Amino acid sequence: MFDAATVSLLALLVAIVVSCTIRLHVGFLAIALAWLVGLYAGIGPNQVMAGFPTRLFLTLAGVTLLFSQAQANGTLDRIARRAVLYCKGNAGVIPMMFFVLAFVLASIGPGNIASTAIIAPMAMAVAGQVGIPAFLVAIMVGNGANAGSLSPIAPTGVIVNGIMSDVGLVGFEWHNYLNNMAAHTVIAFGAYFLLGGLKLMGKRHTGALEVPGGESDATDWSFTRDHYVTMAVIFALIVGVIFFGVNIGMGAFTGAILLSLFKVGDELKAVNLMPWRVIMMVCGVTVLISLLDETGGLDLFTQLLAGMSTPDSVTAVIAFSTGFISIYSSTSGVVLPAMLPTVPGLSEALGGVEPIAIASAMNVGGHLVDVSALSTLGALCMAAAPKTEDPRALFNKLMAWGLSMTVVGAVVCYLLFTVLKIGIS
Numbered sequence: 001m002f003d004a005a006t007v008s009l010l011a012l013l014v015a016i017v018v019s020c021t022i023r024l025h026v027g028f029l030a031i032a033l034a035w036l037v038g039l040y041a042g043i044g045p046n047q048v049m050a051g052f053p054t055r056l057f058l059t060l061a062g063v064t065l066l067f068s069q070a071q072a073n074g075t076l077d078r079i080a081r082r083a084v085l086y087c088k089g090n091a092g093v094i095p096m097m098f099f100v101l102a103f104v105l106a107s108i109g110p111g112n113i114a115s116t117a118i119i120a121p122m123a124m125a126v127a128g129q130v131g132i133p134a135f136l137v138a139i140m141v142g143n144g145a146n147a148g149s150l151s152p153i154a155p156t157g158v159i160v161n162g163i164m165s166d167v168g169l170v171g172f173e174w175h176n177y178l179n180n181m182a183a184h185t186v187i188a189f190g191a192y193f194l195l196g197g198l199k200l201m202g203k204r205h206t207g208a209l210e211v212p213g214g215e216s217d218a219t220d221w222s223f224t225r226d227h228y229v230t231m232a233v234i235f236a237l238i239v240g241v242i243f244f245g246v247n248i249g250m251g252a253f254t255g256a257i258l259l260s261l262f263k264v265g266d267e268l269k270a271v272n273l274m275p276w277r278v279i280m281m282v283c284g285v286t287v288l289i290s291l292l293d294e295t296g297g298l299d300l301f302t303q304l305l306a307g308m309s310t311p312d313s314v315t316a317v318i319a320f321s322t323g324f325i326s327i328y329s330s331t332s333g334v335v336l337p338a339m340l341p342t343v344p345g346l347s348e349a350l351g352g353v354e355p356i357a358i359a360s361a362m363n364v365g366g367h368l369v370d371v372s373a374l375s376t377l378g379a380l381c382m383a384a385a386p387k388t389e390d391p392r393a394l395f396n397k398l399m400a401w402g403l404s405m406t407v408v409g410a411v412v413c414y415l416l417f418t419v420l421k422i423g424i425s
Contacts, residue, residue, distance in 0.1 A: 004041035008297030011037050012288060012338060020328035025277065027284025027333065034288045041295050051290025053283055056162040059249030060155055060279050066237070066252040067110040068273040069265035075230040076105060076118055078221055084122055091130050092201030095137050098123045099144035099188060103181070106148030109234060111155040112370070113275065115145040116377045120384040128386025130205040135397045136196055138381035142371035143188035149332075150180045150363060153241055153248055155275070156332040159282055160363060163340045172356050179360040179423040180367060183412055187368065187405075226264035233258055281333030289341055302345035311350045312418060315357055318346075319365030319413035323406040327374060331366040339366075354424050361413040368409040372402020 002010070011033040019026040038048040070076050083101045087094045098119060105115040119141050127137040150157040152173040161173050233255045240246035259265030292298040309317045318339075326335045339362050347355040371378045378398045385394055416422045 005296035027281035030288040062252035068270035089205035091203035102144030112145035112149035124384040147184035306349040315361040316414040320410040323365040373398035
């Protein structure tokens with residue numbers, strides 16, 4: 001007979017494998033597994049349900065509701081389309097502008113997936129007109145969105161900071177954001193210039209740039225009162241969170257209600273746009289992780305990870321492991337909720353390794369692979385690619401990129417967080 005710790009760890013392994021191989025909602029599976037493990041370990045259902053992350057759920061729901069309203073009323077689309085038209089055909093600058101635009105949008109709240117969904121169709125359409133390789137545009141858009149994904153007011157940032165706070169790692173919100181941003185920026189721009197970006201710098205498109213759904217259509221894409229009110233509410237939330245300690249979840253709910261009261265946001269449409277699948281994925285896996293903590297499975301998982309690492313190699317090993325799983329599984333919904341709770345135990349077991357160094361390696365390693373063709377960001381870019389692009393060739397390039405990022409991420413995390421110790425203190 002296995003002890004409860006081993007059984008709970010096996011349940012987590014089953015959840016991870018299923019998330020990589022089968023189109024089954026891993027959050028719901030994790031809740032069911034938590035109940036079954038609880039029966040095996042003699043833990044009642046009420047105690048299992050106590051592991052549901054109510055605070056995290058409310059925070060994610062509030063943030064995504066507010067920014068779904070901004071998406072539904074066209075505010076985010078107008079910001080993006082206005083930025084596209086400012087490039088005026090400079091082929092070398094256009095992909096860099098898309099990186100910045102995706103980064104800014106992801107940082108101010110919608111997160112990496114929503115930002116990529118907004119930016120990718122425009123970026124790929126412009127790339128087809130100007131003659132920019134779709135692969136380069138996908139790298140810049142996907143990594144730009146990921147660079148802003150750990151903003152304290154973005155959904156993934158909320159998830160990461162909430163999990164770290166629950167295990168006693170408090171006050172690292174800006175470390176997480178800036179460390180992740182630095183790694184993605186260095187890698188994206190390095191790859192862009194190495195893989196053809198330099199050749200584009202001297203190229204200029206002299207014709208008009210037609211943005212899908214943009215100013216070439218009959219629709220008026222200028223800012224209206226609704227959009228200015230929406231931007232003002234979002235700006236007020238950002239200021240409140242950064243300077244006045246406003247709770248991000250409660251502040252976002254209040255902002256969403258204000259938009260509804262001012263009749264500038266479609267509440268029902270926004271609710272339909274909210275990423276409920278991801279929200280429940282995170283919450284379900286967290287219930288199972290909470291049970292692992294209860295049964296000792298989390299300590300067993302930590303010991304296994306510590307056994308593969310040394311104080312010098314841990315950031316590289318963790319970045320590679322997290323990245324490899326993330327190629328096939330959800331980074332924010334499965335991988336980080338499973339891995340981040342082990343950080344304090346790993347730091348203690350290895351001795352002399354700062355917890356934020358290990359956490360940063362997990363965050364960066366998990367996100368760097370997310371422009372793979374199997375990941376949501378890569379898939380969004382592929383779906384928006386111009387018809388002149390060979391889909392099989394683009395798929396292969398994005399797969400090669402994602403796989404290579406497991407190694408690149410390990411090297412970069414080792415250099416940044418072990419050798420140079422950037423963003424650690």
